[in-house]
Amino acid sequence: MCSDTVSYTGRRIELDALSAEAQLVERAQAQDETAFEQIMNLYADRLYSYILRMVGNSSDAEDLLQETFLRAYQGLPGFDGRASLSTWLYRIATNLCIDHQRRRARRVQTVSYFATEDDGGETSEWEFPDLQTPDPMQSVLNRELQQVVEHAIDLLSPKLRTVLLLYDVENLSYEEIACVLNIPIGTVKSRLNHARGQIQKHVEVYLRGESK
Amino acid sequence: MKCTRYERWLWDELEGRLSAVQTQELRSHLQACPRCQRQWEVVQATHQALRGLPRRHAPERIRQQVRAQIQQARAPKPVVAWWKRVALAPALGLIVAAAWWGWLASQSDAPLPPEVSTTQQHSENWVEIHEQLEVADWSPTPTPNYFITTGYTR
Numbered sequence: 019m020c021s022d023t024v025s026y027t028g029r030r031i032e033l034d035a036l037s038a039e040a041q042l043v044e045r046a047q048a049q050d051e052t053a054f055e056q057i058m059n060l061y062a063d064r065l066y067s068y069i070l071r072m073v074g075n076s077s078d079a080e081d082l083l084q085e086t087f088l089r090a091y092q093g094l095p096g097f098d099g100r101a102s103l104s105t106w107l108y109r110i111a112t113n114l115c116i117d118h119q120r121r122r123a124r125r126v127q128t129v130s131y132f133a134t135e136d137d138g139g140e141t142s143e144w145e146f147p148d149l150q151t152p153d154p155m156q157s158v159l160n161r162e163l164q165q166v167v168e169h170a171i172d173l174l175s176p177k178l179r180t181v182l183l184l185y186d187v188e189n190l191s192y193e194e195i196a197c198v199l200n201i202p203i204g205t206v207k208s209r210l211n212h213a214r215g216q217i218q219k220h221v222e223v224y225l226r227g228e229s230k
Numbered sequence: 231m232k233c234t235r236y237e238r239w240l241w242d243e244l245e246g247r248l249s250a251v252q253t254q255e256l257r258s259h260l261q262a263c264p265r266c267q268r269q270w271e272v273v274q275a276t277h278q279a280l281r282g283l284p285r286r287h288a289p290e291r292i293r294q295q296v297r298a299q300i301q302q303a304r305a306p307k308p309v310v311a312w313w314k315r316v317a318l319a320p321a322l323g324l325i326v327a328a329a330w331w332g333w334l335a336s337q338s339d340a341p342l343p344p345e346v347s348t349t350q351q352h353s354e355n356w357v358e359i360h361e362q363l364e365v366a367d368w369s370p371t372p373t374p375n376y377f378i379t380t381g382y383t384r
Contacts, residue, residue, distance in 0.1 A: 058293050066288035087296045167279040186280040221276045
């Protein structure tokens with residue numbers, strides 16, 4: 019399923035990246051310690067952000083990220099490159115998050131971007147991207163909107179949240195998400211539509227409040 | 231009905247999935263429909279917020295812990311010296327022998343199982359009946375016990 023659907027055709031830069039990734043994996047499989055270190059450096063932040071949004075608290079996210087890397091290391095000899103490395107890592111992380119959620123069997127707590135006892139006031143660790151808005155007021159509004167969206171994401175069911183995060187936040191393709199979750203592409207699209215619809219409702223309420 | 235169709239196109243338009251004709255059709259509709267125009271603004275804001283969500287730095291200690299665990303797994307396991315293995319063999323032999331002798335001793339002292347005792351009792355009864363039958367063959371007056379055990383009547 020994954021081998022046929024990973025879309026890396028087209029641009030030269032993507033092929034180069036794929037080739038570099040394949041070499042990195044080969045080196046890691048040959049027990050090159052620096053190669054696995056590079057893999058960790060490449061994916062640590064991406065996976066951590068994803069896991070954190072999936073489980074809702076930094077302590078669990080740290081444990082799950084560690085477990086993700088350890089499983090990846092153990093599974094490297096069996097990694098055949100049919101899926102991309104990122105798809106494979108996201109799949110490991112997703113499975114761990116799902117197991118974690120099943121174990122907890124309760125709603126995850128809201129990820130707060132304010133200083134809370136859970137994060138120990140580590141708000142500054144968040145790396146806000148440049149939103150291309152030189153206007154400070156607009157920048158504040160954008161961050162407020164992001165908080166609304168984060169809260170809305172947290173209210174989604176795990177199935178919808180996973181697809182939304184992988185597509186809209188982590189920029190995986192439909193095909194890659196289908197591969198990560200082992201579901202048909204049609205299901206990915208359907209879940210994404212549902213998830214976006216729910217997020218939009220929150221954004222609409224926020225924007226309506228703003229315009230008053 | 232028409233609006234529902236265009237609402238479905240809003241995300242596609244943002245991701246460049248619509249054809250030029252569809253894009254033109256959508257834009258014309260948005261200009262004419264305030265409701266869809268508002269929805270378009272919501273979709274744009276949602277899209278921008280999602281794409282702009284902050285990424286968090288993974289604490290360095292996680293990588294350190296992973297490194298430590300990998301090195302621990304890679305470290306060679308301590309090998310038992312050959313002389314220790316040689317010394318262990320007779321010790322194990324002694325233990326096995328002691329266990330064997332202990333089992334044998336327990337078998338010889340044990341009483342006969344109840345099944346054996348019952349069988350022996352049965353055969354004794356049969357012997358007694360046979361003896362009585364033999365007596366019955368030549369005796370003109372069989373003992374009353376003979377009639378009871380055999381059920382024989384004249």
